[in-house]
Amino acid sequence: MSTQTLAAGDGGPRPIPVWKRPAWRWLAGLGVALAAWGVLYSQLVPASEWLVSRLPVERTSHLGEALAFFFYDTPKVLLLLALVVFAMGVVRSYFSPEKTRALIAGRREGLGNVMAAGLGIVTPFCSCSAVPLFIGFVSAGVPLGVTFSFLIAAPMVNEVALGLLFALVGWKVALAYLVFGLAVAVVAGWAIGRLKLEGWLQDWVKDIHGGGGTFVPDDAPTAVDRIRLGIEAVRDIVGRVWIWIIAGIAAGALIHGYVPAELMARIMGADAWWSVPAAVVIGIPMYTNAAGVIPIVEALLGKGAALGTTLAFMMSVIALSLPEMIILRKVLTLRLIAVFVGVVGTGILAVGFLFNLLFH
Template identity: 50%
Template sequence: MDIFTALADWLVYGVMGLAPATPLSGALHFFIEDTAKIFVLLALIVFVIGFFRSMLAPERVRKLLGGKNRVFAFPAAVGLGAVTPFCSCSSVPLFIGFLEAGIPLGVTMAFLITSPMINEIAVFLLLSTLGVKFTLVYVATGLTVGLVGGLVIDRLKLEHWVEDYVWKIRMGEAALPDRPHGFIARVGFGVDQVKEIFGRLWLYVLAGIAIGAALHGFVPAEVLLRYAGPDNPLAVPLAVLIGIPLYSNATGTIPVVEALLAKGVPVGTALALMMSIAALSLPEIIMLKKVLKVPLLAIFTAVLAGSFIAVGYLFNAIYG
């Protein structure tokens, strides 16, 4: 029994005096345990990652992808997207900078698809919450979707559906964040990252935990399985459609996925929901509208949604 489970046991069964195995005590236990665990791990992980991320500036990422052949560029874009999940305020300048530097649209898209989906903070939390198997599946599918999505968009030759100003703007006009230098500055950057990311995420993480707690404590397994179980052939596309209007990130979806899996929802359906929330949310689409014309934005959305649905069905078939 870890410290977070012990804390939840003490508060729910000791301080509150609730009986075990009731819907209310189950929901509260889930909420308290996951809130304590995720928030503590989030603070530690964000600080460590922020410290090391300060050594890799967005401008350096742009240079790493520039001037490379296609065979190297796509895997490099996906790999860098997985380890450099810059915030949305950096995404548009990076998009402009990548294209202005001559990096193909498909390579740029591979980076932008992977970046929000493979969040190293979420990966560490997934490992501690859902285990190695689910984490490996999530990371592998996220990398694959980023690579395939970038290749498809590259193959379609859709550069003419990028907003005209993107091709005209100079890289110097796209203000990229500076990176700190020196140990003390990087420690300060790590602390600032904890404050900034907590400020942006805490509400969504709490909302995700609350939804997960409600599912865990009050929603019978048979109800969830009726709509999201293996016997419903439309469960996967429904999960993707439900995920698109939700505004969260991979970190905030972990408690929801945890509760769904515990209730018997298939792995593929849970993966499809998680990926659609992380990489295809309405705020992300609105942000991309600044640089993509409507036809390209529609194709981008369709490619991702189709990929998530395919991944969902595939893993549901694999895991039976």
Template identity: 75%
Template sequence: MLPVDRWSHTGEALAFFFYDIPKVMMLLTLIVFGMGVVRSFFSPERTRGLLAGRREGVGNILAAGLGVFTPFCSCSAVPLFIGFVSAGVPLGVTFSFLIAAPMVNEVALVLLFGLVGWKVAVTYATLGLVIAIVCGWVIGRLHLEGWLQDWVRDLHSGASLPAAPQGRDLTLVERYGQGLEAVRDIFARVWLWIILGIGVGALIHGYVPQDLMVRIMGADAWWSVPAAVIMGIPMYTNAAGVIPIVEALLGKGAALGTVLAFMMSVIALSLPEMIILRQVLSLKLIGVFVAVVGLGILSVGYLFNSLF
């Protein structure tokens, strides 16, 4: 209907843009509603209670798993991080939750499944959990509690876990209401980033030559994985916003490991999250966090570029 050649660069970009918006929005609505209902079973107090008293190792695995089923973004996960530390939860265990909560995100997994297939979605989820568990365990083994901000360290050393409030169970209608409320809340916060992400993906899909993308993010370029991680850190988007970019990069022939490394760095090492964490962690501890998680992401990128 538009005065544009369908197979031109502009036509390809517009087709990608107008096709992906309703597709992504539909997937997002369905999964956010479903996870909003699931979320009604997991309050922050209950999540914190499940982690308190757990030893490292088991605690890291449990924390990473809870990060999947308690779908908090990186910014909202930071207040929970403070609550966990103040409750005496081991530092490494809290980092496993902090990494997994935004990275292994239910929105990211469902959108990946819907847009690029179940193999990529399962691969991403598995590697995200491994990174969260291993990196949290490594940080815990370093015993860096002294590198917390003074006020957080005081809480960690002196506070005890308050009992979770005992309230009545919600009815099914109330849980559905929370699912609808989650849809309204999530859409209010992410719709713009989804459109921006789809727009970037459309530009890549329509205008970036395939051979150029393969040279930049192909498996043969040894520097492509660290370059992708570095490019991802300053970006401010979320799982829903970055998925269309991932779809376009893979469609242009970019290597799977490099694209996954880029996505992980955008979600787990974003600059806004580091700014918020600065209120809780010293610069030295933030540096350790970025270094350990960054090495895990690099390992994932190189491993999958060598296998696929």
């Protein structure tokens, strides 16, 4: 057994033990772990349904819907968090936060936000599933505004949402939603980045963002070193946020199972200026992904709700959900959460009013 160094983060460098195991054992163990991850992830739906079936509740009841949602989303988000944080820990062994920031800073203004928002299109995650990626990007030193562009676009604009919108209301509306949804993600992320609010991250995230607490091998990192970096990142970050994730999903599950749709349809069907902000306020406490909210959108439109109002509701549900705010509270200060909600909310309101004007 030998020692290597952990960089200063809370008390200066200190030696940590490194067990001399053959590299092939580490690589084989990683392969087995990834295979197990894939098997577990593929069984989330049947496992959640089986758990609900073993309880004395009706599956189609409000409680049954809430429990199924909780049993499915909790392991899903935790699995995603572990995988993404591990991957970002490995990536950090190749590219330091300083190099990552320099790479993006070398692009022309706003390109990083466009790239991050574009990446969000091909990642069909709900808002709480996007938070692990947000944490991973911040941990890798990606600028804060760019990470927010991804956090907004990932749940709000993806192929699931666009495909269902195309089937429901046609390609023109789907294309308009794509354009304006990306515009909200890019502009909001750019605006937050220009405000230079990195100091409003939680202290432990600022330490990671600045490179503190990173395992630094004495020599050039080996494959084993990189695996150990990923494992260390999972232990540190997942250990800090898991309770917030469970609390957020529990709140979302209750709302998902019990909030009535009829009341929302009556409010959003009103042809008045306040219908758009009212829809956003109603949507924020809710929680679902794009595939889950679009059937609600279809029902609302069928009951006479205005298109812009309904899309503003949809955007607020999947980009500004209360459970997402609960999870982000572990990463962001209340001031930064308020700025995030204010900037994104303003963009959503603009889209809602514009759609109502164009498609009245």
